[in-house]
Amino acid sequence: MTGRKEQGRMARGKQETQEAWNKVDTVCRVVEEGIRRGEWTAPDKLPSVRAMAERLGMHRLTVMKAYQKLADDGVIEAKYKSGYFVREADRELKAPSDVEPSWDYQAKNVYTNRSRLADIHRVPVDYQMSEALIDPGLLPNMYMSNYVKQIFDLYPKLLSTYSTVMGDPELRESMAGFFKEKQGIALHPDELMITTGSQQAIDLVSRSLVKPGDKILIERPTYSPAIDVFAQQNIRLIPVSITPDGYDLEQLEHVMKRERPRLFYMNPTFHNPTGFTVPVRQRKLLVELAERYECILVEDDVYHDMYFGNSPPPPLFYYDTEGYVIYIRSFSKYVAPGLRISVLAARPSLMRGIAPVKALADNGTPLLNQKMFQLYFFSSRLQEHVAKLRIALQLRKEKMERLLAGTGWRWTSPGGGLNLWVQLPDGFPVDRLLARCLEQSVAFVPGSICDPLGELDSWIRLSYSFINESLMEEGLRRLIAAAGELHNGST
Numbered sequence: 001m002t003g004r005k006e007q008g009r010m011a012r013g014k015q016e017t018q019e020a021w022n023k024v025d026t027v028c029r030v031v032e033e034g035i036r037r038g039e040w041t042a043p044d045k046l047p048s049v050r051a052m053a054e055r056l057g058m059h060r061l062t063v064m065k066a067y068q069k070l071a072d073d074g075v076i077e078a079k080y081k082s083g084y085f086v087r088e089a090d091r092e093l094k095a096p097s098d099v100e101p102s103w104d105y106q107a108k109n110v111y112t113n114r115s116r117l118a119d120i121h122r123v124p125v126d127y128q129m130s131e132a133l134i135d136p137g138l139l140p141n142m143y144m145s146n147y148v149k150q151i152f153d154l155y156p157k158l159l160s161t162y163s164t165v166m167g168d169p170e171l172r173e174s175m176a177g178f179f180k181e182k183q184g185i186a187l188h189p190d191e192l193m194i195t196t197g198s199q200q201a202i203d204l205v206s207r208s209l210v211k212p213g214d215k216i217l218i219e220r221p222t223y224s225p226a227i228d229v230f231a232q233q234n235i236r237l238i239p240v241s242i243t244p245d246g247y248d249l250e251q252l253e254h255v256m257k258r259e260r261p262r263l264f265y266m267n268p269t270f271h272n273p274t275g276f277t278v279p280v281r282q283r284k285l286l287v288e289l290a291e292r293y294e295c296i297l298v299e300d301d302v303y304h305d306m307y308f309g310n311s312p313p314p315p316l317f318y319y320d321t322e323g324y325v326i327y328i329r330s331f332s333k334y335v336a337p338g339l340r341i342s343v344l345a346a347r348p349s350l351m352r353g354i355a356p357v358k359a360l361a362d363n364g365t366p367l368l369n370q371k372m373f374q375l376y377f378f379s380s381r382l383q384e385h386v387a388k389l390r391i392a393l394q395l396r397k398e399k400m401e402r403l404l405a406g407t408g409w410r411w412t413s414p415g416g417g418l419n420l421w422v423q424l425p426d427g428f429p430v431d432r433l434l435a436r437c438l439e440q441s442v443a444f445v446p447g448s449i450c451d452p453l454g455e456l457d458s459w460i461r462l463s464y465s466f467i468n469e470s471l472m473e474e475g476l477r478r479l480i481a482a483a484g485e486l487h488n489g490s491t
């Protein structure tokens with residue numbers, strides 16, 4: 001009995017020490033980020049320990065330790081009785097393209113995927129199958145505009161107010177109710193942060209929880225901008241294959257044990273780009289693995305509500321009792337992508353590290369967007385909209401599958417989401433296919449962009465959500481014809 005108590009005390013002690021160091025790391029990150037953004041340039045004096053502690057809501061001792069660590073690392077300089085200053089020498093931070101990638105699995109250059117994707121999206125095409133966005137014709141634009149008017153009656157001073165860093169308290173309160181009712185997850189509003197899209201949430205996590213040299217797990221394939229976000233931090237990306245049956249848990253445990261990754265960025269429900277959903281039986285086991293190997297699971301759940309037929313299993317976050325899961329839920333896709341509203345949920349030990357980074361990023365997501373979202377999201381109209389949208393998306397998916405049926409290409413029919421992940425014959429020149437398609441006003445995403453290893457060359461991602469059914473017919477006709485010409489030319 002005493003032994004167990006003692007063990008518990010030691011475990012708590014270890015956790016508290018870890019938390020204390022996490023906080024020190026957070027302060028270091030804030031200062032380094034401030035220097036990178038030019039908030040302080042050499043030879044500026046940094047805010048005093050007391051001022052910084054107040055600004056970040058942290059203990060002075062934590063800030064002191066962080067300043068000392070930065071001084072030891074040569075980032076800043078301590079001057080006797082004067083304070084801490086940005087160091088003159090070596091302060092030139094390299095532009096991202098000059099940074100030497102040090103991760104084992106060459107993820108090529110920072111920003112590579114994003115810019116390759118942006119290059120594709122930049123081409124104005126009539127047959128748009130590269131954007132995982134919903135056809136504006138299926139979104140509630142007109143209703144939204146009515147809500148805009150109502151908002152100003154309700155909150156006349158809205159535009160002259162900032163949101164709090166964590167997000168509008170009213171919205172966080174409603175969101176806590178939403179998670180309780182829909183997901184059976186009890187959360188305090190302080191465990192919820194409103195972010196400017198899930199993209200920002202991923203970025204905040206990467207800035208606050210990993211540091212250069214850390215290892216993280218990332219699905220293969222994955223949401224390609226996430227590769228860039230983590231690669232930008234100069235960390236080691238360890239790919240984990242996702243299949244229609246989820247992950248190979250034995251292999252995953254082996255990697256966790258050997259590599260001790262800091263986190264696992266995952267999109268386990270209607271995964272982008274594959275549409276796969278990690279089965280319910282793996283979810284609890286994954287959380288157990290995370291606890292055992294102290295690996296944070298960053299669960300990106302953008303497509304949760306975009307299901308066809310059966311609703312998906314509960315998020316991994318539902319099974320988390322020890323605070324190892326960070327849950328990111330975007331509403332961008334089906335409410336209004338332009339509002340950029342997403343929610344990050346995390347237990348206090350992790351949230352404490354993320355909040356100061358959000359403060360630095362934008363001091364809080366625009367309040368107007370949050371209020372507009374709140375009014376619409378919690379209206380009965382939204383439920384009607386989502387129910388119809390699911391049917392419309394399912395019809396488009398089925399149409400795409402019918403149109404591709406004769407090609408001999410392979411895919412697993414997704415139970416939700418916005419994309420088909422399609423395998424062409426081995427060695428198919430997908431880049432040449434893309435070039436030809438773009439010339440003919442057809443866009444899709446080559447699989448290599450979604451691969452942390454930059455391979456998966458014979459796969460493509462086709463989004464069925466943006467293009468309407470008649471355009472889809474012609475777009476796929478052109479795509480299939482272009483593929484046929486390339487195939488005949490190469491045999």
Ligand SMILES: Cc1ncc(COP(=O)(O)O)c(C=O)c1O
Pocket residue numbers: 132196197198199200223267272300302330331332333337340341342
């Ligand atoms: C898996 C995944 N995560 C995050 C995002 C970004 O979402 P948001 O629009 O909320 O930034 C997307 C968008 O395509 C996505 O597919």
